[in-house]
Amino acid sequence: MTYTIALLRGDGIGPEIVDAACRVLETIGERYDHTFVFKPYLMGGCAIDATGVPLPQETVDGCLAADSVLLGAVGGPKWDSLPGHQRPEKGLLGIRSAMGLYTNIRPARLYPSLAAESPLRADIAAKGIDLVMFRELIGGIYFGKRGRSEDGLTAYDTEEYSVYEIERIAHAAFKAARLRRKKVTSIDKANVLESSRLWRATVAKVAEEYPDVTLENMLVDNAAMQMVKNPSQFDVIVTSNIFGDILSDEASQVTGSIGLLPSASVGDSTRGLYEPIHGSAPDIAGTGKANPIATILSAAMMLRYAFSLETEAKAIEQAVDAVLAEGYRTADILGASTAMPLTCTEMTDRILERIG
Numbered sequence: 173m174t175y176t177i178a179l180l181r182g183d184g185i186g187p188e189i190v191d192a193a194c195r196v197l198e199t200i201g202e203r204y205d206h207t208f209v210f211k212p213y214l215m216g217g218c219a220i221d222a223t224g225v226p227l228p229q230e231t232v233d234g235c236l237a238a239d240s241v242l243l244g245a246v247g248g249p250k251w252d253s254l255p256g257h258q259r260p261e262k263g264l265l266g267i268r269s270a271m272g273l274y275t276n277i278r279p280a281r282l283y284p285s286l287a288a289e290s291p292l293r294a295d296i297a298a299k300g301i302d303l304v305m306f307r308e309l310i311g312g313i314y315f316g317k318r319g320r321s322e323d324g325l326t327a328y329d330t331e332e333y334s335v336y337e338i339e340r341i342a343h344a345a346f347k348a349a350r351l352r353r354k355k356v357t358s359i360d361k362a363n364v365l366e367s368s369r370l371w372r373a374t375v376a377k378v379a380e381e382y383p384d385v386t387l388e389n390m391l392v393d394n395a396a397m398q399m400v401k402n403p404s405q406f407d408v409i410v411t412s413n414i415f416g417d418i419l420s421d422e423a424s425q426v427t428g429s430i431g432l433l434p435s436a437s438v439g440d441s442t443r444g445l446y447e448p449i450h451g452s453a454p455d456i457a458g459t460g461k462a463n464p465i466a467t468i469l470s471a472a473m474m475l476r477y478a479f480s481l482e483t484e485a486k487a488i489e490q491a492v493d494a495v496l497a498e499g500y501r502t503a504d505i506l507g508a509s510t511a512m513p514l515t516c517t518e519m520t521d522r523i524l525e526r527i528g
């Protein structure tokens with residue numbers, strides 16, 4: 173089978189880590205008899221430099237025509253002084269919206285071999301973390317009405333959700349829970365916000381269609397606390413755009429390294445946008461220090477969610493597990509280890525050896 177993948181390498185370490193993931197996909201293609209056709213497009217700072225805008229129409233068209241999209245990261249100090257609507261990150265919001273990607277899926281796992289890197293207390297880390305967060309991505313306060321009063325002394329942003337928007341992400345979360353430990357924690361602020369009360373009632377209604385899955389509701393302030401106190405309790409989390417933004421960063425930190433965590437943004441179709449959760453790391457771009465694992469695991473998520481290639485996705489994940497268990501480290505996850513840190517290319521080589 174042939175799959176066309178649009179590549180948005182982006183800025184900073186983006187090109188290095190996307191190329192690493194492409195090498196892994198090529199090896200998977202050879203081993204399991206698939207053809208991956210890679211089509212690169214510009215987005216972010218590199219697009220601004222070449223075309224004057226962060227998201228050229230050609231990029232939108234290319235992503236919509238592809239079977240899936242793999243993204244590195246965008247942004248960097250070179251473009252920091254540009255006004256908001258011209259900045260590289262605008263490309264990211266634009267492509268998510270153009271592709272109708274309303275669900276952001278972020279797994280967070282604490283690898284036993286990296287438990288010492290977690291900022292959690294050892295007895296809490298020992299219980300492990302294996303959760304996946306479903307964050308609503310194109311609604312809520314980030315997209316609601318906003319403004320300032322004429323005198324500039326007051327500003328407002330609006331949190332607004334419809335039943336339809338809540339239902340579609342709740343279904344995605346419950347379906348995922350069925351394939352995992354069958355528990356959904358819905359996070360809101362229903363003791364204060366009307367939009368959260370609608371969220372809670374709607375999720376409860378959706379839950380009736382999944383009697384085999386347990387639903388738990390949690391207030392966001394408690395959830396932030398539970399994430400460091402007892403994170404092993406979480407299986408699938410479903411939450412709004414802003415709460416998910418904050419909690420998913422917290423979840424990523426308790427696992428120890430930002431360089432390990434993948435993500436997927438999906439909508440109604442199987443086409444999605446797959447990307448590491450970290451940024452373009454301009455401080456290490458071009459030094460070979462980038463950890464490619466988050467992007468390689470994002471490619472694994474693409475195989476699973478976009479192409480239903482579960483065996484192939486697992487082959488990548490198991491190769492990553494094996495390499496980490498054997499003690500191979502890039503500089504960002506070196507911790508107290510005395511091992512020589514591997515470069516981006518060397519880490520990719522080790523992973524390829526365990527796949528091929």
Ligand code: NAD
Pocket residue numbers: 185244245246247248249261264430431447449450451452453454455456461462463464466504
């Ligand atoms: P960052 O995630 O790029 O970097 C934070 C720290 O983590 C840095 O020290 C960096 O070296 C390290 N790091 C990140 N990824 C790594 C990897 N794969 N391997 C090893 N170390 C890694 O966050 P930042 O510094 O706040 O942002 C830098 C730029 O990235 C900014 O322009 C920001 O807007 C942009 N950004 C883009 C995205 C995206 O494209 N999705 C997300 C976040 C930030």
